[in-house]
Amino acid sequence: MNVMQTKELSVGYDGRTVVADINLEALKGQFICLLGPNGSGKSTILRCLAGLLAPLHGSVFLKDNLLYHMEPKDLSRTMAVVLTERLSPGLITVFEIVAMGRYPYTDFFGHLSREDEEKTWEALCLVGARDLAERYFNELSDGERQKVLIARALVQEPEVIILDEPTTYLDVKHRLEVMEILRELSRRKGITVILSLHEIDIALKSCETVLLVKNGKILASGPPEEILTEEMVAEVYGIESAHFSSCLGGIEMSNSGGAQVFVLAGAGSGAPVYRLLNKYGFSIITGVIHENDIDYYVGRALGGAVVGEQPFEEISLSNVDQAASLGRQAEYIVDAGYPIGSLNRRNVELARRLMAQDKVIYSLRSRQEFEALYGLDGSRPFYCPNIGALAQRLSRREK
Numbered sequence: 357m358n359v360m361q362t363k364e365l366s367v368g369y370d371g372r373t374v375v376a377d378i379n380l381e382a383l384k385g386q387f388i389c390l391l392g393p394n395g396s397g398k399s400t401i402l403r404c405l406a407g408l409l410a411p412l413h414g415s416v417f418l419k420d421n422l423l424y425h426m427e428p429k430d431l432s433r434t435m436a437v438v439l440t441e442r443l444s445p446g447l448i449t450v451f452e453i454v455a456m457g458r459y460p461y462t463d464f465f466g467h468l469s470r471e472d473e474e475k476t477w478e479a480l481c482l483v484g485a486r487d488l489a490e491r492y493f494n495e496l497s498d499g500e501r502q503k504v505l506i507a508r509a510l511v512q513e514p515e516v517i518i519l520d521e522p523t524t525y526l527d528v529k530h531r532l533e534v535m536e537i538l539r540e541l542s543r544r545k546g547i548t549v550i551l552s553l554h555e556i557d558i559a560l561k562s563c564e565t566v567l568l569v570k571n572g573k574i575l576a577s578g579p580p581e582e583i584l585t586e587e588m589v590a591e592v593y594g595i596e597s598a599h600f601s602s603c604l605g606g607i608e609m610s611n612s613g614g615a616q617v618f619v620l621a622g623a624g625s626g627a628p629v630y631r632l633l634n635k636y637g638f639s640i641i642t643g644v645i646h647e648n649d650i651d652y653y654v655g656r657a658l659g660g661a662v663v664g665e666q667p668f669e670e671i672s673l674s675n676v677d678q679a680a681s682l683g684r685q686a687e688y689i690v691d692a693g694y695p696i697g698s699l700n701r702r703n704v705e706l707a708r709r710l711m712a713q714d715k716v717i718y719s720l721r722s723r724q725e726f727e728a729l730y731g732l733d734g735s736r737p738f739y740c741p742n743i744g745a746l747a748q749r750l751s752r753r754e755k
């Protein structure tokens with residue numbers, strides 16, 4: 357069922373359009389997220405959906421009613437709004453501030469009935485804030501406040517909740533808690549949640565539909581798994597120095613073009629090494645890595661030169677040659693301590709070829725294992741018992 361809809365909606369201020377031609381259809385229980393760079397117009401759209409800003413053009417419908425023709429009480433029984441503005445309500449307890457959300461149901465004087473009190477406790481329990489009830493709202497932390505404001509929205513018993521950047525100011529624990537609460541509301545109570553976020557990874561993992569806002573329009577909309585491609589995220593946020601990986605669900609800072617390091621990796625042994633090298637400003641060359649290996653995705657997301665092999669195929673001689681050829685430019689070699697099996701055994705040969713050249717070698721293997729594996733005479737690697745030891749060595753080297 358269609359709960360909220362916009363038709364050819366344009367939003368903005370004083371006749372100046374910020375975002376035009378918004379055609380949104382929000383279904384019952386749908387979890388919708390607006391993403392876009394700072395100043396793209398996410399809050400402006402949400403304010404208009406919340407009835408706090410008149411459209412410049414087009415219309416907003418709430419359950420088939422024109423939003424701006426709805427009676428305030430009907431509106432607040434259908435829709436609740438949580439904005440980013442920091443409230444400073446004076447000496448008022450959490451219970452009192454949440455209970456204020458019952459105003460669409462109370463009498464002229466705002467007297468709370470037994471049912472209103474029960475609903476207030478229920479909402480506080482739902483967001484895990486029951487213990488805060490007697491505290492003053494002003495004394496709460498940002499994470500606690502956000503939960504209380506969601507509880508206040510909940511006691512309105514709305515069908516739609518609109519939230520502007522509900523995760524702002526929150527640490528990772530509270531951010532996840534707030535998103536989990538909202539997800540539960542949409543899943544279990546069938547409440548439609550429309551919000552704006554800055555965290556692409558959270559949107560990818562939590563929302564059913566994303567709308568990408570940029571340059572005064574909705575650039576794309578649909579399921580995040582389909583919409584949030586590497587190219588689209590780079591375009592929306594104008595990112596050049598980082599890569600979004602939809603497979604990894606996060607952003608990796610790109611390689612900064614320093615001295616080149618060849619990383620012998622595989623089976624996830626490379627990912628932490630790449631990130632470490634990247635942080636110290638090295639350029640990464642790596643291979644040969646199977647294309648279904650996490651190292652392959654992380655290496656590429658970091659902007660490294662990755663020589664890949666087909667999944668579940670034995671590494672070919674031609675790929676070993678290609679990696680050896682790229683590796684010639686590298687000043688350093690890092691052996692990430694990758695495991696060896698029948699499909700990647702040619703990487704041992706590749707390692708021997710690279711190590712025979714005049715390069716500084718670091719190995720995350722023990723001396724015994726290194727010598728047994730490569731059997732090299734004359735190559736003296738720096739043995740690093742763990743990634744921390746490698747970090748220490750690299751931090752002392754020229755970048």
Ligand SMILES: Nc1ncnc2c1ncn2[C@@H]1O[C@H](COP(=O)(O)OP(=O)(O)OP(=O)(O)O)[C@@H](O)[C@H]1O
Binds near residue numbers: 392394395396397401
């Ligand atoms: N009250 C206002 N009057 C005039 N212009 C405004 C007003 N509020 C915001 N704007 C402008 O509208 C544009 C969109 O702002 P908006 O706050 O909607 O963006 P946003 O995507 O929510 O940004 P952020 O991610 O930084 O919160 C900006 O250019 C902003 O300067």
